[in-house]
Amino acid sequence: MSARVFVPADSSALSVGADAVAAAIEAEARRRGIDVAIVRTGSRGLFWLEPLVEVEGAAGRLGYGPVTPGDVAGLFDRNFLTGGAHATALGRVEAIPYLARQQRLVFARCGVTDPLSLDDFRANGGLQGLQRATTLSPDAIVDEVVASGLRGRGGAGFPTGIKWGAVRNAQADQKYVVCNADEGDSGTFADRMLMEGDPFLVIEGMAIAALAVKATRGYVYIRSEYPHAFAVFSRAIEVARAAGVLGANVLDSGRAFDIEPRLGAGAYVCGEETSMLESIEGKRGLVRVKPPLPALSGLFGKPTVINNMLSFASVPWILANGAKAYAEYGVGRSLGSQPFQIAGNVKYGGLVELAFGPTIRELVEDFGGGTRSGRPIRAVQVGGPLGAYFPESLLDTPLEYEAMTRVKGMLGHGGIVVFDDSVDMARQARFAFAFCAVESCGKCTPCRIGSTRGVETVDRIIAGDDRPKNLEVLRDLCEVMTDGSLCALGGLTPLPVLSALDHFPEDFATAPRRAAAE
């Protein structure tokens, strides 16, 4: 049997040369007459180690990273196929503290298996949840998800099981399941990693939802900034269909369910659920007024389950291991695990899945290792471009839904972006408005016009033009946007703005810090 070598084909790994490393390993093996099978996997999410090459050892997989094509001949010289010593050797991958300290329920297989091999998926626990779901009544599936305490991982945190129950009880000739993979928040990449590293997990979660609400058609809306994820996920759907996981008879249950992948077209607002529905229907991504709720009148006017990709991806574990086991993870009303994503100016950026409740500091310091620049941390933005900026004094806030709300922030999709002391928070507040102005769908006035007025007001404050009056205007504008916007884009843009203003008032009172820091 040939030796197996695992090289990630995850976009992040590709962005630092994983393809070239795979090609070099293949060429070197051929040159030496060694029989090697290269398996392209997803990423483990330890991105500073990419490209992270793994081989099979007696006690588990052994890692080498980051590997360059120039390292490859040396790796063969040192017999890396049997775990030989080398400057890039990391030992047993699962013993690397960054990984060993995690609680990986959703990301258990990501970076381990061949993402397009259903055999690999099954051999590592895949399809157990769906298999069990085929033996349950729709109500029993919904009850299981309710009991797990799972809340929507897209940011709003609405109980997933309750949403499914509403769709389950709606009467219609057609129902839909829609997966939101329009992962537009800066600092987030968990959906992308799953699509590229364990796509069958998402398909399994969506199929369970379909059985629970009696839907027969599903859509996955994937942003166009993720071309590799779209390609891998589309292929995974074909593989699942050919194997009878999707199609007319899901796992011989007698129930039909199929999925169509849809490519977005660069609009951030299409991550908002009703805007996404409009986009799938072939229209401009204008936000809809609610009610009616999509659960009753969603895609093409039919009852629709819409969940974030991470919500669907959490469901197979719940069905396979039971709601009670899932609810043992987490704290308070934030149950289960959350895949956090550490990014920005940080030494060890990556995917960290933990039960809810670790502090921001544990993630950015213990896991992240502090800033990449070596300068002190000044601000940490949690929850994407609509999330709050926290100062050092709030880094001990636990990462769970209610605690984040108490400090006027939100967890969002679990993205954490670190800034060092060279950041100018007035510029960041300006960017929040500018981003909203670019991405606004234009349907409601507070968002469409307020965002532009916000940029202008922050510009006046930065320029020192009647600061007290303009700061008052800024707060007033934020109130109007919060209370008057149709969706979270306009409604939450004030969150980063006000947090910057409240926690870093000095940046709004003096000449821009950037000049001083340089």
Next chain:
Amino acid sequence: MTAAAAFDVTLARAIIARKQSTPGAALPILHDLQHAFGYIDDAAIPLVADALNISKAEALGVVSFYPDFRRAPAEGRVMKLCRAESCQANGCEELVAHLETKHGIAPDRPKPGAGLQVETVYCLGNCALSPAALVDGEPVGRLDAARLDAIVSAGQASAQ
């Protein structure tokens, strides 16, 4: 990226017909058209409108709403450069300044003959290896001035 064909009404009609009966076909069709021709030609808009039984205004509205759909062919290779928060924290704006001062290339302002068109995007999901870009669909992580210079040179070479 594969070389785009010159716009051709017959080919456009055939592309549109392939997905015409898909529910909510507008985005899939527009992506296919852009893939084939490199942009959405004005002449394609009435064809799409006709096939989907929507008004020309609605079809144009869809094309113009989404940043991805280009109304004219790109000037050479396309680099989508991330300028969102994680990349900001890692100096993407310094890279934008470098592009302008050293190469005279500004984001979102195509320059004839530059061989490279730079487009602003907000997040490519490569935030742990910021600053990030996507060059003709291929991801680039830990972008720095040297790698940027190499991408610009490769674009110039392909333009000649």
